[in-house]
Amino acid sequence: MAAIPLDLLDRIRALERQVRELSGRSQMRPAMDTITHGRVTIGEGGSLAVIGPSGKVALSTGQWPDGTYGTRLGRDDGSAAWTVGGSGTDTANMVRMWSRGGSAIVMDDAYSDRHLGRPSLPLPWQPTSATTNSTTGAISWYAATRVQCPVFWLGIETYCPTNLSARIELEANTAGSNTWENWQTWTVSGGTAGRWTANEITRPMHRLPHFTHITLRIRQTVTSGQGSVTTNVLGSYQRNTFTPGEAPQAPPASLTKTTAPLVTGAPAAEPARLAPTLRADNP
Template identity: 45%
Template sequence: MPAIPNDLLDRIRRLEDAVRVLAGRANIRPALDEILAGRVRIGEGGTLWVEAPSGEPVLATGLYDAGKYGLYVGRSDGSGAAMVVGGEEAGVRQMIRLFPRPAGHEAIVMDDANDDGWLGRPWIPLPLPVSVFGTDWPSTTGGSWGAVSRSHAPRQHSHIVVFGSAYCDAGTTGQMRLVINGTPVGPTVSVPSGGFANLDWRGPLGAGAWGDLLTIEVQCQRTTGGGQVYAILRELFGVNSS
């Protein structure tokens, strides 16, 4: 038997050890239920689909049948889509649409498919035009605060924007304010004799919950003289907090 150098035998043993390690690692499967770093890429028309145990789709993103890429968010109780991006017909521009329960209802919130930057639904009322003549507005001769007009509305925002006007007969001065659920909101406006003043304010409504019924009053009082104090709102709507 020929003499084999010891260093060569050692190298062969190390190679055998390395092969065993590689063979063992090749049989170890990576975890298939978590991603700890990096990203998941789905391309070439692929789709990510997540469904509830009942089989209801709750999330799908990828290629729609109409050839658009988009997103579907559904409700696991079977009441249909909650939000859809890109599920329109092929000839309609891509929109964001929110849907109510149950399934089959039309979208209640969406952007405009034809005009960029605009809301499609819901349709929001605009203030109705009012008389430009102060003497046609609701009025009072009372020397203490009292309502000259009143309305009711469900609360939907934390803040409001209000614009109103007041007018006093010659020789009379007065004040105007907005009161919601019995609490004055915004500034009190002083109205000069024979002149106009405006209530122009944006600010918080205070504590409350969405859907609370608001009782909205325009209140006036006469401070001097013997004539009428007139007031009307031209604008009142809910807004975001900033």
């Protein structure tokens, strides 16, 4: 009988051992909690949810019950912390951060694709000469900011003494030159006893891209009578749109810091939400 080398027998025994190991592993269920390579696809209207022991959803992504698609991050108590998308045509594809009480504290805008919706950002004004008797026009307030939200709001009041009338103008500069666009003009009068007149201005940021630098000013002119006119800024901010009609018009494609054309024409009439008020005190 021919002699079989010992190393060959060792190799045969090692091969048998490996075959047994492979046979055993083929009968084992592979791990289902790890993906090391490749891509996971959920199609046909599917979704993925991560649900805690209490039944609260910590993460869900995919198709929502209304048929749209989005992503939701939740807190331990089930309240939403961050969502992309949502129900209804007004909020479709919006990105929103939610407070624990259920208010959207950070979001893009429902009707303007180019602007921030929330938070509303205050716009501080600096007085130069709040009181004037100029008949040719004097600047009383200045403000400068970058456009973030799509709608501008200003609350203002003006005092006129007896038998005096004045013109108030809100102007904007976006071109970086000494060219000013008229955003709003209105008249006030003191009547027979002198009075304060309140005005509220709401205006879309027409043709102004997000993050455009803008300078604003308020000009006062005495148009009739003797004495001085005084204007106070009560407050001012940028905010989100409330209706589709408040969405700003799109900026021209050629808009730049140095060549940006200013909006022409008078702005639309503002709703009369603040009636004129009378105050007995003088400025």
